[in-house]
Amino acid sequence: MPTTNRQVRLAARPKGLPTAEVWEHTTEELGEPGPGQFKVKVTHLSLDPAMRGWMNEGKSYIPPVGIGEVMRAGAIGEVIASEHDDFQVGDHVSYAFGVQEYAICDGDGAYTVDPDKAPLPTYLGTLGMTGMTAYFGLLDEGKPKEGETVVVSGAAGAVGSIVGQIAKLKGCRVVGIAGGAEKCAWLTDELGFDAAIDYKAESVGKALREAAPKGVDVYFDNVGGEILNTVLTQIRRRARIVICGAISQYNATEAVEGPSNYLSLLVNRASMQGMVVFDYADRYGEAAKEMAGWLGEGKLISREEVVEGGVDDFPETLLRLFRGENTGKLVLQLS
Amino acid sequence: MPTTNRQVRLAARPKGLPTAEVWEHTTEELGEPGPGQFKVKVTHLSLDPAMRGWMNEGKSYIPPVGIGEVMRAGAIGEVIASEHDDFQVGDHVSYAFGVQEYAICDGDGAYTVDPDKAPLPTYLGTLGMTGMTAYFGLLDEGKPKEGETVVVSGAAGAVGSIVGQIAKLKGCRVVGIAGGAEKCAWLTDELGFDAAIDYKAESVGKALREAAPKGVDVYFDNVGGEILNTVLTQIRRRARIVICGAISQYNATEAVEGPSNYLSLLVNRASMQGMVVFDYADRYGEAAKEMAGWLGEGKLISREEVVEGGVDDFPETLLRLFRGENTGKLVLQLS
Numbered sequence: 255m256p257t258t259n260r261q262v263r264l265a266a267r268p269k270g271l272p273t274a275e276v277w278e279h280t281t282e283e284l285g286e287p288g289p290g291q292f293k294v295k296v297t298h299l300s301l302d303p304a305m306r307g308w309m310n311e312g313k314s315y316i317p318p319v320g321i322g323e324v325m326r327a328g329a330i331g332e333v334i335a336s337e338h339d340d341f342q343v344g345d346h347v348s349y350a351f352g353v354q355e356y357a358i359c360d361g362d363g364a365y366t367v368d369p370d371k372a373p374l375p376t377y378l379g380t381l382g383m384t385g386m387t388a389y390f391g392l393l394d395e396g397k398p399k400e401g402e403t404v405v406v407s408g409a410a411g412a413v414g415s416i417v418g419q420i421a422k423l424k425g426c427r428v429v430g431i432a433g434g435a436e437k438c439a440w441l442t443d444e445l446g447f448d449a450a451i452d453y454k455a456e457s458v459g460k461a462l463r464e465a466a467p468k469g470v471d472v473y474f475d476n477v478g479g480e481i482l483n484t485v486l487t488q489i490r491r492r493a494r495i496v497i498c499g500a501i502s503q504y505n506a507t508e509a510v511e512g513p514s515n516y517l518s519l520l521v522n523r524a525s526m527q528g529m530v531v532f533d534y535a536d537r538y539g540e541a542a543k544e545m546a547g548w549l550g551e552g553k554l555i556s557r558e559e560v561v562e563g564g565v566d567d568f569p570e571t572l573l574r575l576f577r578g579e580n581t582g583k584l585v586l587q588l589s
Numbered sequence: 590m591p592t593t594n595r596q597v598r599l600a601a602r603p604k605g606l607p608t609a610e611v612w613e614h615t616t617e618e619l620g621e622p623g624p625g626q627f628k629v630k631v632t633h634l635s636l637d638p639a640m641r642g643w644m645n646e647g648k649s650y651i652p653p654v655g656i657g658e659v660m661r662a663g664a665i666g667e668v669i670a671s672e673h674d675d676f677q678v679g680d681h682v683s684y685a686f687g688v689q690e691y692a693i694c695d696g697d698g699a700y701t702v703d704p705d706k707a708p709l710p711t712y713l714g715t716l717g718m719t720g721m722t723a724y725f726g727l728l729d730e731g732k733p734k735e736g737e738t739v740v741v742s743g744a745a746g747a748v749g750s751i752v753g754q755i756a757k758l759k760g761c762r763v764v765g766i767a768g769g770a771e772k773c774a775w776l777t778d779e780l781g782f783d784a785a786i787d788y789k790a791e792s793v794g795k796a797l798r799e800a801a802p803k804g805v806d807v808y809f810d811n812v813g814g815e816i817l818n819t820v821l822t823q824i825r826r827r828a829r830i831v832i833c834g835a836i837s838q839y840n841a842t843e844a845v846e847g848p849s850n851y852l853s854l855l856v857n858r859a860s861m862q863g864m865v866v867f868d869y870a871d872r873y874g875e876a877a878k879e880m881a882g883w884l885g886e887g888k889l890i891s892r893e894e895v896v897e898g899g900v901d902d903f904p905e906t907l908l909r910l911f912r913g914e915n916t917g918k919l920v921l922q923l924s
Contacts, residue, residue, distance in 0.1 A: 315856045483847070497855045512818070512847030519863035520832045521650045526861040528854035 261354040294331025379583030380556035388416035400425035408476030410437035412583035486515035557582030596689040629666025714918030715891035723751035735760035743811030745772035747918035821850035892917030
């Protein structure tokens with residue numbers, strides 16, 4: 255049995271990109287679960303753009319990770335000791351175990367997942383917070399109607415790739431905005447998007463006029479910045495913009511770039527709505543069931559980019575998100 | 590009977606403030622109404638911040654005023670000749686007659702108003718487009734609930750002063766943002782606002798923390814710019830921001846200032862919704878009836894700042910809006 259636990263802690267609040275200096279790598283004695291607790295070996299860590307926000311001080315939708323605390327991370331762990339009735343040794347459990355090799359948990363908010371029904375990384379992606387964000391953000395906040403045009407940015411990312419596929423399932427015309435020809439080809443050739451725009455290679459404004467000739471009914475925004483500002487110029491009347499994230503701005507060292515075209519909301523009687531997936535917690539089951547059904551029928555493709563390494567590789571793996579290197583859900587599988 | 594008609598036409602698209610050079614003053618022969626038409630002497634012109642937008646080229650919620658065309662303006666006119674069954678000589682009629690002394694009209698969209706029930710300028714203000722904008726913008730877009738905190742900018746203006754009073758009638762805590770001590774005193778002492786912030790004399794952020802200690806549930810924005818950006822930092826969860834206008838930006842010669850704090854929408858699951866009053870045209874009657882009732886019972890105070898002059902005084906009177914010189918609805922009464 256292991257006796258020590260390797261961890262990655264937040265050592266300082268980053269200015270700009272979260273580079274190596276903001277992390278502290280620690281090794282602790284590993285204890286045993288008490289009554290009502292269980293112990294896991296963490297097998298998979300979820301890497302999410304939102305992590306960058308959790309590292310900032312100040313009021314947000316969730317308290318910031320404190321200086322000196324183990325970095326918060328969604329994860330899958332395998333139970334290796336248990337004093338908890340609901341979790342048995344050998345169970346695979348999803349919970350925010352954090353960036354560490356082992357964790358002791360009282361089970362509140364944790365749930366078991368079945369590796370026979372879907373690969374474990376999928377429970378962090380399409381069947382986890384990522385998929386829930388896409389599902390509720392698109393359907394409940396964006397409210398797409400059949401025949402409408404849905405545009406999604408960060409389209410080859412974990413959330414965006416699911417958003418676009420659900421929009422297709424709902425009968426929408428779907429345009430993805432992503433960085434790079436390979437990602438764009440994946441969107442149109444594999445995922446069935448109607449069009450993809452490579453923001454690194456072409457003018458988003460011009461390409462969008464061609465790809466969404468009737469204008470944009472729903473824009474699901476993961477990136478913010480200049481792309482949000484451009485899409486604002488092409489929205490239709492009563493368009494809905496879902497603000498899910500703003501990865502282009504998370505590491506800004508200057509003030510966030512505000513959408514100077516926001517008066518297009520007025521002209522078009524459109525809305526810009528922020529969303530946080532936690533608000534839908536009581537409906538995760540419903541969404542996971544429907545998404546699992548789509549996965550089983552082959553109507554929804556879940557892609558995870560699984561990086562193998564140790565917890566010490568977390569900081570470098572996280573940076574891949576901000577460099578736009580991942581396609582689909584980025585997962586660190588602890589070996 | 591008059592034989593000529595003095596008019597103010599748009600001669601050029603303004604860059605920045607609409608100064609004298611953008612206008613052309615013309616005198617035309619005045620004709621007679623044909624069958625199904627009537628002729629009015631224009632008695633009152635409505636001055637609205639939205640006019641600045643109508644002067645810009647490009648797609649908006651209404652076509653721009655063309656170069657060489659009589660400037661569009663909401664107005665009241667008295668019928669002086671009629672070949673129309675619904676409009677008789679002596680009737681007072683509300684319609685977008687434009688900035689001219691006389692107009693011939695086929696009646697489509699025009700309606701008679703009764704000077705015995707309310708002063709004629711009130712039909713351009715509280716009982717006109719202005720009041721409709723306040724009523725539907727607040728109640729249908731902002732959806733305030735009793736006990737919530739409603740903040741309105743441009744609060745001593747035509748729309749803002751009505752928004753705040755309706756919010757009070759609905760049992761909300763109401764904070765107005767306006768420029769100058771006199772305007773602020775009017776809001777709290779005469780109109781019953783709970784607090785007023787003089788943005789010219791104090792820090793809006795600091796004053797708002799005191800005036801809205803629980804945060805902002807509904808923000809009705811008439812001004813945009815820095816004030817919008819500041820209010821965004823103090824919204825509550827599921828707050829609704831109604832984008833009605835952005836007078837601080839209408840004459841900008843650089844790019845409009847975007848709200849860099851827009852990610853507060855995400856954190857707070859809040860929305861920013863644009864509105865255009867024309868969408869509520871089929872419910873104007875309902876709103877006007879309720880507002881007239883409130884006026885009659887003394888529950889709603891309608892203030893018009895009536896400037897007397899000729900149509901040639903329109904350009905200079907319009908500038909008063911952008912200098913923030915008016916309290917309540919600005920009306921040019923043609924003498």
